[in-house]
Amino acid sequence: MDLSKIDRKGLIREAYRIEGITAGECRSIFLDWAINLPQSQDSHEAITQLLAAYGDMPADHPMTVVLNDGLAAKPKATRRGGRKARVSP
Secondary structure: OOHHHHOOOOHHHHHHHOOOOOHHHHHHHHHHHHHOOOOOOOHHHHHHHHHHHOOOOOOOOHHHHHHHHHHOOOOOOOOOOOHHHHOOO
16 A cells, blocks of 8 residues: 555654644644545545554554544535525424
């Protein structure tokens, strides 16, 4: 597996190397990584490969937690608001 194609800037790799990194910092790094992921790259597949590559890290490491959260199913988008929500029947 070639991590240089998935983590081109080395953001995830560096997050694992920073001692005392917080969950908030990991979320920020993850967002930057996700924004820079090529459109052709499946994010679910990329996250799975990152977790496999860094599988020797502690399961409670903040970046591992953030990556696992990234694999969670996305909530279904529903329409909220609009005229129907404002006008009583």
